[in-house]
Amino acid sequence: GENVEQHPSTLSVQEGDSAVIKCTYSDSASNYFPWYKQELGKRPQLIIDIRSNVGEKKDQRIAVTLNKTAKHFSLHITETQPEDSAVYFCAALSGTYKYIFGTGTRLKVLA
């Protein structure tokens, strides 16, 4: 069946450094790729998303890139801060309801 692979499962970076999380999807019909941030004990919240007709999208320190040919998309966080520490989930959507989530990346930003 369809799946989304996410790497790495844990990532530690020094404050101020960049962090990159990568996802690979299998369903070629996927057309929407959101990234969710989940702080400890909280709900997942959307931080950035990209649609299949766009290759890159930026929002301040966060960017997402999409390579449809390779079925890869990545989250880039620059100038990391302690408040960026959380679990990040990627997802791929096919149609209107078929969301497939990655297994998450625990990011630790070390002060």
Place this chain on the structure above:
Amino acid sequence: DAGITQSPRYKITETGRQVTLMCHQTWSHSYMFWYRQDLGHGLRLIYYSAAADITDKGEVPDGYVVSRSKTENFPLTLESATRSQTSVYFCASSDGTGELFFGEGSRLTVL
């Protein structure tokens, strides 16, 4: 603007008991979802609904029942709770164009 709310937020029950988790959204979103979140598995879809009176199974539906008599409500029932159903349950909704909005989560412990 209440958004999407879940109740109860925390529940402890015993094996064999029936438990119902409630989910209510105020946006009139067509799509509603129930996910469970367990360490190492990310978010797994239990059931989803495309509209009132339309529901369908997700990845892990066994042991769960849902109903959707009104657009705004999507309760999840564990008919006879088992210890393997100890988890954090998230309800979510979407208008079908992309972003999933999650509730705060319900932490269920089955003893």
